Structures are given as C-alpha cells and as structure tokens.
Amino acid sequence: MTMLEQSDVSVWQDMFTSIIEDADSNILLIDEEFKVIGLNSGFYWIFYETYGIELKKGSSLLNAMEPKNPRLTHEWKERCMIALSGTPIKVEDVFEIDGRNYYWEIHFKSSALPDGSQVISVFSRDITVRKAYQRKIIENEANLRSILNTIEDSIWLINADYELIDFNKEFYKKYKLAFGVKLVKGTSILSLLPDDAPELKETWRQRYESGLKGRPGKYYDSIPVENELRKYEIKTYPIVENGEVTGLTVFARDITNQTRAEDLLKKQNEELIKINSELDRFVYSASHDLRAPLMSVKGLLNMIKRDPDKENTEQYLELIERSVNKLDHFISDIIHYSRNSRMEIMPKRIDFHELLEESIESLKFMEGAEQVRSIKNIQVMAPFYSDYSRLLMIFNNIIANAVRYRNTRTGADSFLKIDIFANEETALIRFTDNGVGISDEYVDKIFKMFFRANADSKGSGLGLYIVKGAIEKLEGTIQVQSKLGEGTSFTIEVPNVKMTASTSVAPEQ
Template sequence: MTMLEKADAGVWQDLFTSIIEDADSNVLLLDDEFRVITLNPGFYWIFLETYGIELKRGSSILESMEAVNANLTHEWKERCMTAFSGTPIKVEDVFELDGRKYYWEIHFKSATRPDGTQIISVFSRDITVRKAYQRKLLENEANLRSILNTIEDSLWLVNTNYELIDFNKDFFKKYKLAYGVKLSKGKNILELLPEHMPELREMWRARYESALKGRTGKYFDTYLVDKDWRTFEIKTYPIVENGKVSGLTVYSRDITNQTRAEDLLKRQNEELIKINAELDRFVYSASHDLRAPLMSVKGLLNMIRLDPDQKNVEHYLKLINTSVEKLDHFISDIINYSRNSRMDVMPKEIDFNLLLQESIDSLKYMEGAADVRSIRCINVDVPFYSDYSRLLIIFNNIISNAVRYRDHWKEDSYLKVDITGDAERVVISFSDNGVGIADEYVDKVFKMFFRANADSKGSGLGLYIVKSAVEKLKGTIRVSSKLGEGTSFTIEVPNLRP
C-alpha cells in the first residue's frame, strides 16, 4: 500500500469513527472472534451503566459478559451467530436501572470485509418513550373499545373504499341476526350484504357516497332482525382529516318501541276523535229522542185537563203509556250501550237453550210478541264460553226487531233461530219473514241512530249496540234482507274457553 493510499485509508477511518460517534443510535462493531472493533460513546456508557462492563477496542464482548451475566452471554452469542449466518436479527431488550425499566431495540447484521472476514454491526436505540406511547395508545384503544361496546346502539366506521374500519358489539350482533354474516375489519361492507338484495346494496352505496362527499345523512329503515321487524333511525357522518374526508361513521338507533308507541298513540287519538264525534252525535240525538216522548206525555196531560169529556181519558192514558214504553225502551238501549262500551268481557259456559228462552220470556209482554212464532234449532255439543250478558243483549235486540217489524198482512209471522257450534266457534242465524229492509238501507242499519224513515219505531241504537257487542266478543255479523220478504242476521263468535 502506497503512502497516499495509507493516508486515504486514515482519512476514511477518521471519517467513519466520527460518523459512529455522532450517530443517534448506539453503535458497536465486532469481528468474527466477537472482539470489539469500534463502538461509540453511547454504547460504551450503556454497557457500563447497565452491566458494569467497560468495553474497549480489542476486548472480547462475550468474555466481558461472562463474568457478569452468563445468560446474557449465551443470548448475545446466539444473536451474533444468527447474524453471521446471513440472517439479520432485531430484538427488544429490557434493562432495569435505578428501579426504572428501559426498553431497547437492537439490530444485529453481518458484513464481509475486503479480505473476506466477517464483522457484526450492532445498532441499539432507546425505545422506552415509544413503548410508553404504545402502551398509552393501547389503553386509549381499550377505553374507546369499552365505550363503543357499552353503547346500546349500533356504530360502525367505513373508509373511502367501503371497508370496515371498526364496529361495536351491537352492530356485530344485529348484523349476524339479520343476515347470518360475521363481520370482520377490512371487509367491504357492501359485499357483506346478501347478493339477492341488489337494491339494498345500491341504496347503501348511495348513502356512503353521499357521506364521503362531506354530507351528513339521516334515514329511517325497517329490517327483519331475529324474526322481528325492527325500525331504525340511521345517521351518517363524514370523518374529516386535514380538510379531506377519509371515511365515515354510521350510527343506528333502534326506535321500534318508540315507533310502535307513536303508532298506538296515533290510533288512540284517531279512535278518541271518532268516539268524541259519536258522543256529540249521541248526546244530540239522545236528548232529542228522550225529550220527544216526555213532551208527548206533557201534552197529553194538558189535553186530559182541558178536555171536558171524560170518555177520552182512557184514550189519552193509552197514548201516555205508549210514550212511556218508548222512553223506557230508549233508556234500556242507552244502558245496554253503556254496559257494552265499558264492561270487560267475562266468559262463562253458555247454555243456548236457556239463553234463547230467557230472551223470549223477557219480550213476551211486548206488543205483537204473541203474533210471532219462534222456530228453534240448536246444535252445540261442546262446552262453549262467551259473555252471557252481551249475548243476551244481542238476542233481545234482534228478536224485538223481528216482533216490531213483523208484516201485519201475513197470516203467519215467524222468527227462525238456528245455532250451530264446535270447539272453535258458534254460528247464530236469525231469519224472519217481516217487512224487510230496502236495498239502499241494508248497509246502514248498524250505524248509530239510523232510522230508515220517520215512522221507524226503534231508538236507532239497537243494531248499533248489537254490532258493538259482537265486536267485543271478537266476532262478526252479516245482514241480508229483501223488502217485503224478510231479514236474516248471521253472527259468528269464537269460543272463549279458558
């Protein structure tokens, strides 16, 4: 080697030494005999403070370690041998100094000199602060995860490629119940939707695209979750970082119970409006119909006082009696209407023979009752349960109508009552050969205070009460009639057995 070459080598050696000594990392070079070629002050002081070993050029690092820590010597030898085999190695060591733990990242890598011999470069750096930050991040992530999973509503995050960034347990559970799919991070949320629901995919794609353009969204959806239709309020929020949308957060809240409560309240309000309207009409019509017979009685009493002929008193008393009966009938209808509206259904075993006989007996003193022949056919062989008082109201009203609207021109007036039943239901049919109902009035007979004409004898409440009582028993009623031939009512009520 020439003098110039030796001079150049010295310059490069000085430069190399300067670089090592100024490096941020701790640097150590070992030859193939594990002897120290060079090291910088950082490595020197770390070994001295940690192990009490003073490393010098030319000294064997393994022999220096052996006197202090045999296990450490073995570890370092294995690491160096691995590096000599051509495989770089990175490890993390923990050192305790003055009661405090320090974390170090150490790299072992081999290189070949021009003369063919190998050397080991060892670089180490203090990662204690980084470890502390990592622990803090993990703690924060654990805290965030805990917060997410304690939220009772569904929450999930999606990046610009529609991939799931994160989600909470509620969303995981509901998604699995709805679609049978287990969610996992990194999956395309659109591709996880069932293939046979392309319209659902496109709907959610549009929502995600809108949020990724920086617009918040609010939607209301209904999904089948665990065989139950549930309603959700869904909101989408863009995630903005440095003025750019990097993803979106989706928040879903189950509002099924709230929606059902609102629907129930709406139905109740509508029913209340209907009831109030009916009540107004009822008060108006009832007051008029109650007052009419009273005014008639009052007028007839004045006639008795003013008429000098006492022979007419009997006629006036008969008219008064008719008005009083009409008033009594109307009051009975009002009482039945009130009972049906307010009383709970109280099922008991029904004997239809006794029920029908009681109804007929209660009406036997009604004018014209003796002129209507009853035909009975009862075939109920199983125990049948229903509300006795409501059935009696139904029977009384329909039978009294058959008497009241009998055809006086027919020699034989009759009412046929046909009752058949099984374990599930009973069908009751009332058929008479009375005056009948005109076609234009058939659909209106169940309305409150409906009268076909001014000569109608009833209060207009009877059939309205019948229909209301049947509905209270969860049954149905149908009517068919032909003017001049008669009327038929068919009632079907379920068996309310215990």
C-alpha cells in the same frame, strides 16, 4: 489502485466516525470475535447508564458484560450468533433507570468484509415514548370496545371494499339470530347476506355505496329475528381520513317497541277523537230523545187535569204508558252502550239454546212479538266460550228489530230464522227475517249512532250501533244483506276465545 493509501483510510475512518456520531440511532460495531470495532457516544452512554458497563474500542463485549450480568451476556451472544449466521434479528429490551422503565429496539445484522471476515452492526433506539403511545392506544381501544359492547344498538364498520373492519357484540348476536351467520372480520359484508335474498343484497349495496361516496344515510328495515319481525332504524356515517372516504360506520337501532307504542298512541288518539265526537252527538241526541217522551207525559197529564170527561182518562194513561215504555227502552239502550264501552270481556261457556230462549223471553211483551214466528237451527260441534252478556245484548237488539220492523200486512206470515253453527274456532250466527227490509242507500249507515232512516223509524237509533260495538269487543264481524220490502239478514261471526292462549274464563253460572 488496489489498496487505499494510509491518508485515504484515515479520511474514510473520520467520515465513518462522523456519520455514526451524528446518527439518530445508537450504533455499535463488533467483529466475529465480539470485539468492539467502533461505537458512537449514544450507544456508549446508554450502555453505561443501563448496565454500568463501559465499552471501549478493542475490548471484548462479552468479557465486559460477563461480570456485570451473565444472563444478559448469554442473550447478547445468542443474538450475535444468529446475526453471524446471516439472519438479521430485531429485539426489544426493557431496562430501568431511577425507577422508570425504558425500552430499546435493537437490530443485529452482519456484513462481510473484503478479507472474508464479518462485522456485526448493532443499531438501537429508545422506543419508550412509542411504547407509551402504544399502551395508550391499546387502553383507549379497550375502553372503546367496552363502550361499544355496552351499547344496545348494533354497530359495524366497513372499509371502501365493503370488508368488515369491526363490530360490537350486539350486531354479532342479532346478525346470527337473523341470518344464521357468524361474522368474521375482513369478510365482505355483502357476502354474509343470504344468497336467496338478492333484493336485500342490492338494497344494502346501494346503501353502502351511497355512504362510501360521502353521503350519510337513514333507512328503516323490518327484519325477522327469532320468528318475530323487528323494525330497525339504520344510520350510515362515512369515515373520512385526509379528505378521503375510507370506510363507513353503521348504526342499527331496534325501534320495534317504540313503533308499537307510537302505533298504540295513534290508535288511542283516534279512538279518543271518535269517542269525543260520538259523545257530543250522544249528549245532543240523548237529551232530545229523553226529553221528548217526558214532554209527552207532561202534556198528557195536563190533558187529564183539564179534560172533564173521565172516560178519556184510560186513553191518556195508555198513551202515557207508551211514552214511558219508549223512555225505558231508550234508557236501557244507553245502559247497554255504557256497559259495552267500559266492561272487560268475561268469557264463559255459552249454551246457545239458553241464550236464545232468554232473549226471546225478555222480548215477549214487546208490541207485535207474538206475531213473529221464530225458527231455530242450532248446531254446536265443540264447547264454545264468549262473553254471555254481550251476546245477549246482540241477540236482544237484532230480535227486537225483527219484531219492530216486521211485515204488518194483513195475513202476513212474519218470521225470524236463527241459524247458529259453532265449532272449536268460531260461531257463525245468522238472523234472517221477512220484514220491511232496508233501502240500499241506508244499508251502509245503519250501524251509525242515532241513525234513523226516516222520522217514522222506531227505536232509539242506538240498537245496531251497540250491536256493532259489542261484536268489535268480541273481535268478531257482522255483515248485512237486505232488500226493501223483502227482509233482512244479519251474519255474525265471533271467535271461540277458548282457542286463545292465556284466556281467563269466567266460572259457569
């Protein structure tokens, strides 16, 4: 059978009409001369309500549109011509009804009939709701983007293939500063790490891999940024869709300042514990050492009152003077201890000749001072700046110890050699004596507060403790070498504070 019977054609037309009427889309069929072959009610009413144009079978689409809207007529003609050329097209149209905008998505496509003629099928559907959702999504994305870019943390997202999905401005900026790389979406985040850092790549690969397996992570990294080592707290959160991990969100927070503050607080707490402990010991020992000479004076005064022999008075007064001197020395050490603890560093240019002479002069009335010969060797290669009062405190205590613990054997040649070498960076100061020396078991204890090797030890037990504290304030170091019966050597190194940036130097006096 080469031709359909008339009844068959009628059946097919009825089926076609039923199909297009029940279709979700609005459907229009026109021939190559733009005459309407068929349309469903959806297309009829939307066209009528939108443009006031009533389309009927057999009527010309363009002729119906021309009187109402010449511009729209031209656009539709161009679209139909493109479709007739064999190129399907899709367009979006906007129209207004009762002050509200509606959106069409319209498809134009041509099909050839058996007789060689062409039919243009036009399918349209209302996408107003979809457009509203799209606008909402775009607005939400813009709001989210704004929020992300105002967050100080670095944030980035990767997919299951380690490809960079998105990131905020902070991550872009910090990554460029750290690695000199501009981030590009769609690029493997691992490939953006330096090739000369394989360990870093492997570390991050393991972190990403763990997160993509559904395990949140928390890590800490130290990364150089602008020539400064910054510490980061890094957290990874899996992105889960329909029960499957499809990516990873990573947050990196700079905790450098927080860590520094915590370290400072920890250091201050440790210092406070140390100070409290030392204060307890200080109060206990100081009260005992202050009371002892006072009780001695009190006892000697009582002896003077009771002893009828006035010739003994001079001996009692000499003993009283010795106790008073001991008390004065102890009080002086307490003052030095307090001054070193609370006074700020006050740098000035140091004349080591003047400093040494002042120290020796202040101790010349000390018992046995005249028996210790001083040997001086001072070389200053550049102007040296430090805290004069603390250096004097250090010199006084070490020189006093050299006198106090000199070799008292008859005919002994007691000496103290002072070597000073200063340059633009440091001063190296060495005190070497040939006194009684220190036993090996006590060498590492001599800088402790109130340490005395035995009950016969002279002094307050604060001298070398003060020396070490003053040197630490000057950010210097002290080392001791000693051999019992042969002598002791103290080696001190203190920095030239003129070499430190932004140092405030006290005026010359």
